[in-house]
Amino acid sequence: MTYCVGILLASGMVMLSDSRTNAGVDHINTFRKMSRFERPGERCLVLMTAGNLAITQAVVSVLREAECAGDGRTSLLTAENMFEAARHVGDTLRAVYARDAESLSAFGIDFNASLILGGQIAGDPPRLFSIYAAGNFIEATRETPYFQIGESKYGKPILDRVLRWDTSLDEAAKCALISMDSTIRSNLSVGLPLDLVTMEANVLALRSQVLVDADNAYFSMVRNRWGSALRDAFDAIPNPDVGLS
Amino acid sequence: MTYCVGILLASGMVMLSDSRTNAGVDHINTFRKMSRFERPGERCLVLMTAGNLAITQAVVSVLREAECAGDGRTSLLTAENMFEAARHVGDTLRAVYARDAESLSAFGIDFNASLILGGQIAGDPPRLFSIYAAGNFIEATRETPYFQIGESKYGKPILDRVLRWDTSLDEAAKCALISMDSTIRSNLSVGLPLDLVTMEANVLALRSQVLVDADNAYFSMVRNRWGSALRDAFDAIPNPDVGLS
Numbered sequence: 001m002t003y004c005v006g007i008l009l010a011s012g013m014v015m016l017s018d019s020r021t022n023a024g025v026d027h028i029n030t031f032r033k034m035s036r037f038e039r040p041g042e043r044c045l046v047l048m049t050a051g052n053l054a055i056t057q058a059v060v061s062v063l064r065e066a067e068c069a070g071d072g073r074t075s076l077l078t079a080e081n082m083f084e085a086a087r088h089v090g091d092t093l094r095a096v097y098a099r100d101a102e103s104l105s106a107f108g109i110d111f112n113a114s115l116i117l118g119g120q121i122a123g124d125p126p127r128l129f130s131i132y133a134a135g136n137f138i139e140a141t142r143e144t145p146y147f148q149i150g151e152s153k154y155g156k157p158i159l160d161r162v163l164r165w166d167t168s169l170d171e172a173a174k175c176a177l178i179s180m181d182s183t184i185r186s187n188l189s190v191g192l193p194l195d196l197v198t199m200e201a202n203v204l205a206l207r208s209q210v211l212v213d214a215d216n217a218y219f220s221m222v223r224n225r226w227g228s229a230l231r232d233a234f235d236a237i238p239n240p241d242v243g244l245s
Numbered sequence: 246m247t248y249c250v251g252i253l254l255a256s257g258m259v260m261l262s263d264s265r266t267n268a269g270v271d272h273i274n275t276f277r278k279m280s281r282f283e284r285p286g287e288r289c290l291v292l293m294t295a296g297n298l299a300i301t302q303a304v305v306s307v308l309r310e311a312e313c314a315g316d317g318r319t320s321l322l323t324a325e326n327m328f329e330a331a332r333h334v335g336d337t338l339r340a341v342y343a344r345d346a347e348s349l350s351a352f353g354i355d356f357n358a359s360l361i362l363g364g365q366i367a368g369d370p371p372r373l374f375s376i377y378a379a380g381n382f383i384e385a386t387r388e389t390p391y392f393q394i395g396e397s398k399y400g401k402p403i404l405d406r407v408l409r410w411d412t413s414l415d416e417a418a419k420c421a422l423i424s425m426d427s428t429i430r431s432n433l434s435v436g437l438p439l440d441l442v443t444m445e446a447n448v449l450a451l452r453s454q455v456l457v458d459a460d461n462a463y464f465s466m467v468r469n470r471w472g473s474a475l476r477d478a479f480d481a482i483p484n485p486d487v488g489l490s
Contacts, residue, residue, distance in 0.1 A: 153398030157427045161475055170484035178479070182402045218485050225482050230406055233474035234423070239415035240463050 001189035002033055002150035004048040005179055006116040007172045008128040008140040010165050012200040012207065013118050016176040017048045018150075018184070020191035034195040035060050037067060037076040037119075040205040045076050045085060045119030046197055050150035051112040051133065052104075058096045059113065063089065082119060082127035083139075089117050090135035097135070114149040119199070126201050154186040155179030169198045169207065174222065177212075181223050194219070246434035247278055247395035249293035250424060251361040252417045253373040253385040255410050257445040257452065258363050261421040262293045263395075263429070265436035279440040280305050282312060282321040282364075285450040290321050290330060290364030291442055295395035296357040296378070297349075303341045304358065308334065327372035328384075331362050335380035342380070359394040364444070371446050399431040400424030414443045414452065419467065422457070426468050439464070 004017040017033040031053060037045040047063070049056035066075035066088075079085035093113060101111045111133055118128040128140040130147040140147060142165045148156065155178075162175045173196060183190050194212040199205075212219045249262040262278040276298060282290040292308070294301035311320035311333075324330035338358060346356045360376040373385040375392040385392055387410045393401065400423075407420045418441060428435050439457040444450075457464045 153431070154402055156431050157399055157402075158475070158479070160430060161472060162479055168484070173485050174482060175479070177485075178482075185405060186398070186401050222482060226478070227406060229478035229481060230403070230475075233471070233478050234403070234407055234420070236474060237419060237423075237467060237470050239413070240418050240422075 001187060002050040003148070003152065003155060003180060003183045003187075003190045004033055004050060004116055004150055005146060005148045005155065005159065005176050006046075006048060006118045006128050006140075007146040007159075007163060007176060008118065008126060009145060009167055009169065009172055010201070012169050012198065012203075013046075013120075013126050013128060014169060014172040014176055014196075014198050015046045015048060015116070015118055016173075016180055016194060016196045018180065018190045019193050019195070020189055021053050022189045025188070028189070030191075030193070031057075032193075032195055034197070035063075036197070036206070036209075037063070038205065039077060041122075042204060043077070043119065043121040044199055044204050044206060045082075045117065045121075046199070047076075047089065048116045048149065050114050052109070055096055055100065055111065055113045056115070058100070059089070059092050059115070062092050062095065066092070079121065081121050081124040082117075082129070085119070085121065086117050086129040086131060086137050086139075089115060089131055090137055093131065093133065094135040097133070116147050116149055120201065120204055122204060126199065151183055151187045151190050155183040158182065169200065173198055177219055177222050178226050181219075181226060246432060247295040248393070248397065248400060248425060248428045248432075248435045249278055249295055249361055249395055250391060250393045250400065250404065250421050251291075251293060251363045251373050251385075252391040252404075252408060252421060253363065253371060254390060254412055254414065254417055255446070257414050257443065257448075258291075258365075258371050258373060259414060259417040259421055259441075259443050260291045260293060260361070260363055261418075261425055261439060261441045263425065263435045264438050264440070265434055266298050267434045270433070273434070275436075275438070276302075277438075277440055279442070280308070281442070281451070281454075282308070283450065284322060286367075287449060288322070288364065288366040289444055289450050290327075290362065290366075291444075292321075292334065293361045293394065295359050297354070300341055300345065300356065300358045301360070303345070304334070304337050304360070307337050307340060311337070324366065326366050326369040327362075327364060327374070330364070330366065331374040331376060331382050331384075334360060334362050334376055335382055338376065338378065339380040342378075361392050361394055365446065365449055367449060371444065396428055396432045396435050400428040403427065414445065418443055422464055422467050423471050426464075426471060
């Protein structure tokens with residue numbers, strides 16, 4: 001499994017991914033799910049992937065090939081805007097589907113992939129997309145400023161309660177880490193290390209990129225304090241009377 | 246969808262169920278998911294159901310028939326202990342499967358049902374079972390003192406953080422209501438009213454039973470205060486530095 005969350009804010013973007021993959025509980029590995037496509041000052045794109053690892057790695061490899069080809073084909077480094085970039089990722093997913101889906105189907109394996117693409121290209125505002133296995137996609141808006149892929153449910157309540165369009169990048173990063181902590185605690189197939197990046201709007205380069213592992217002091221602090229803060233919040237609410245009147 | 250949680254504690258048991266069913270988003274109804282089988286002072290059993298409503302209603306109807314038959318057949322009112330009661334519910338589920346599964350399958354409908362049975366019969370301690378569609382079941386223990394059925398993920402983190410074997414009945418009821426609140430906020434197909442019962446160990450009767458609707462003052466208070474307490478807990482954790490060192 002996997003858990004990734006991408007958050008679009010007035011002030012920029014936060015992307016967080018875990019790095020655990022599993023094919024059964026006895027086959028667990030670490031693969032990072034985040035890829036960056038950058039020309040600092042001109043564009044900064046981040047792609048996160050969930051689903052069948054062979055499919056999502058193939059998508060990223062084909063995207064990298066297009067990026068390096070330099071033969072005028074569309075790539076994430078030549079797309080004119082984020083919509084075109086999302087379409088390019090969708091088309092790439094469809095090309096992988098065309099090549100692999102039938103063979104997977106023969107083994108009873110679904111073509112299972114979901115992606116989050118976020119970033120900014122000069123001339124376009126920061127934009128965030130959730131791309132489905134069929135290559136179609138939706139875009140985040142002020143009202144729905146985040147997307148999750150993978151094991152999304154455990155970590156959704158805190159996002160719903162905290163994230164607003166005007167939330168700051170740092171607060172959103174904290175919120176994403178708490179959401180990830182809830183997910184890691186409840187699902188063994190989501191695990192460290194984490195990739196966390198933040199982007200400020202209109203800077204066209206990453207603001208920060210951190211690999212969060214078990215030794216990360218900030219994440220350890222968040223984990224400890226959030227657990228005890230939740231417990232305190234719980235204790236502060238009176239118990240019901242028997243009749244719950 | 247549905248969300249039900251059953252909690253076994255040193256001091257007794259808490260059971261909470263919602264009442265929303267849906268067959269598509271344009272076909273939403275209210276059906277209560279909790280059934281009680283009682284002989285005060287001798288036994289007190291509570292059954293909660295999730296899954297295909299036609300299946301789970303059939304199971305409850307057959308259990309009620311056996312209860313009323315009084316012909317010496319096993320029923321939840323004659324089972325000698327909770328293990329036998331859980332087996333009887335599993336057998337009933339298998340009887341419904343034998344009658345209906347093939348016809349459902351012709352329409353592409355899975356035989357989808359999951360149940361929680363909790364209670365106490367004189368001579369046996371309070372016991373809590375999670376019963377699967379196949380009629381097999383597992384039993385809660387000190388280490389894993391609760392079971393959920395239906396839409397379980399949104400409401401699981403608070404249960405994991407709060408519930409212990411020595412948690413009081415009132416605290417566990419509060420925890421169940423917060424877990425339900427998180428679920429209702431994140432999944433439209435889980436909704437009010439709620440059925441909440443508590444049982445004290447060795448009393449062999451319900452301690453409390455409440456129908457929690459939108460006017461319930463305690464649940465409204467919990468919803469409001471939990472939201473703001475979470476927000477305060479979130480604010481109390483420092484934001485990360487850019488480098489997350």
